[in-house]
Structure formats: structure tokens, C-alpha cells
Amino acid sequence: MTWIELSLAGGCLQTARNALSKSLVGQISPTLNSWSRFAFNLPLSTLLMLGLLVWVGVPRLSPPFFAYCAATAVAQLLGNIALVSAFRHANFAETIVLHKLEVVFTALVGVLFFAEAPSSLGWVGVVLCGAGVVLMNLGRQSGPQGWRRAFHLSSGSLLALLCAVLLVLASFMLKSASAQFVLANPSVGSERFTPAVHTLFHTTWMEVVILTVVLVLTRPQEFRLVPSHWRRMAMIGVVSFSGSLCWFWAYALTLVAYSKAVGQIEAVLALILALLVWREREVLGQLPGVCIVLVGIGMVLLG
Numbered sequence: 001m002t003w004i005e006l007s008l009a010g011g012c013l014q015t016a017r018n019a020l021s022k023s024l025v026g027q028i029s030p031t032l033n034s035w036s037r038f039a040f041n042l043p044l045s046t047l048l049m050l051g052l053l054v055w056v057g058v059p060r061l062s063p064p065f066f067a068y069c070a071a072t073a074v075a076q077l078l079g080n081i082a083l084v085s086a087f088r089h090a091n092f093a094e095t096i097v098l099h100k101l102e103v104v105f106t107a108l109v110g111v112l113f114f115a116e117a118p119s120s121l122g123w124v125g126v127v128l129c130g131a132g133v134v135l136m137n138l139g140r141q142s143g144p145q146g147w148r149r150a151f152h153l154s155s156g157s158l159l160a161l162l163c164a165v166l167l168v169l170a171s172f173m174l175k176s177a178s179a180q181f182v183l184a185n186p187s188v189g190s191e192r193f194t195p196a197v198h199t200l201f202h203t204t205w206m207e208v209v210i211l212t213v214v215l216v217l218t219r220p221q222e223f224r225l226v227p228s229h230w231r232r233m234a235m236i237g238v239v240s241f242s243g244s245l246c247w248f249w250a251y252a253l254t255l256v257a258y259s260k261a262v263g264q265i266e267a268v269l270a271l272i273l274a275l276l277v278w279r280e281r282e283v284l285g286q287l288p289g290v291c292i293v294l295v296g297i298g299m300v301l302l303g
Helices: 003-023 030-039 042-056 063-086 092-099 102-113 120-138 146-151 155-184 193-218 220-253 256-262 265-276 282-302
Strands: none
Touching: 003 030, 003 063, 003 092, 003 220, 003 256, 003 265, 030 063, 030 193, 030 220, 042 193, 042 220, 063 092, 063 155, 063 193, 092 155, 092 265, 102 120, 102 155, 102 256, 102 282, 120 282, 155 193, 155 220, 155 256, 193 220, 220 256, 256 282, 265 282
């Protein structure tokens, strides 16, 4: 599969995972919600890795590889908690579109730290994305009156933007982990499937350990809710496993910004779900801003 197909599949699967996570908002805490994503993902990623070990053999794993996996795990789980928390304070479409601004943050981080500079067209796209967020804020039904509403960020908006920043960091750390795997195992071919599987497994078990310890120390009684919601939690885990494998594989094949830009299909799907499933009529007033954001994101990709 090419990175384009993988990114499109990752965007669609991520939409499904976020929709399932939103359905549990108010019934369980954001931390347990995030725990379910990784805990029910782990058996699948473990089986896939064991199958790969039998088929390909045991690879060399270096300390830098584990360090980048740990950095990815922390950034990704914090980003997921921020996203699930944002669902409590903002509508589904607004939350998803704001957190999909990660493609813009990816361009900025790439310039500052990874020598990946967008073209002039790409920078126009960055400016358009910012203007679209301002216009989208004007379309909200809550917040200050008049022009001040355009620059008012609610707690839900701030959490969605925090999620975007954390996911950008996770993506670059993930790509670095994959690069370290290839460096330690030069025999790995150009398909990059093997690094993606090992990175997914080691990142996932770290996330499960961290969140389990946090829950045991802070909210141990929450595990009693798992039997009541395990079906949806299992669905989140299955979709998360499939989506993460697509993203991890795509990041290993191309630039992070390219993959994330193609994955903006999630924003369009989020709008459809927000209108048809959750009846979020506020979205209608935000459509002009959302469209500008999507145009800006497309220009970032073209740039």
C-alpha cells in the first residue's frame, strides 16, 4: 500500500474511533476512555508482533528506539486525554477541525526543528487556516458578543488545540523511533511495515502501563465501569489498532506533514457525523470557517 492509501484509511478509522470515544463521554472519565483505546489495542498489536517475530525473526532494538517510543507514548496519551476532554466542552465538529490544525503545527515544527520548510503556497495555507479558525469562532453560539467572539477560545477549543500540538510531537517522535529501528536493522526493506509493527507494539504497552498506574493511584474505582462498557471499549481498541497501524506505516514511508494533510478527510467526515448523528446545528454557522480551514490545509499539502 502507498502512504496516500494508508493516510486516507487512517483518517477514516480515526473518525470512527473519535466518534466511539465521544459516545462514552459523561459515562467514564477521559483517562479511562483513553485507557480503553490502548488496553484493547494491545492484544491485537501483540499478536501481530509475535507473528512477525516468527516470520521475520527477532530484531535489534536500541536504547534510542525505546526512548523515542516512550516520548511518543507520553505525547500521544496526553493528546488523547485532551481530545476526549474537549468533547465535553465543544461540539464534535469544532473539536475535530481544531485538532486537525495539527497539519499546520506540523509545518511549523518541521521548519523550526527538522529543516522541512513549506513553499510560499504552503505558508499562504497556514495563514488561511488561522483566518478560518477566527471565522469559525464567529459562527459559534456562545462566547462574547461582536468581534471579540472571533478571538475567544473556549476551554474545549484550547483542549483541542493542545491535542493538536501533542499529536504533532508524537508523530515526529514516532518517525524518529522508526528511523532508529531501521538504523539498528539495515536489512529492513523499503516497505517499512516491520518498523511500524514494532513501534506500534512498544508504544502501546508503554501507554497501557502509564495509564493503568495513573488510574490505580488516582481513580481505582473506575475499573468497575469496564464490564458495563467493554463492548464499545473493545470497538475503540480494534479501530485504534487498525488506524494506528496505518498512521505508523505511513509516517515511515513519507513526510509527516504529507500524511497528516491527506488525513484531513477526517474533518469532512466529522462534519457529516456532527450534523447527522449528534444534530449539532451550530455547525451550520461555522461551515464558512471550516471550509477556509480545509482550503488552507489543502494549500499546505500542495505547498
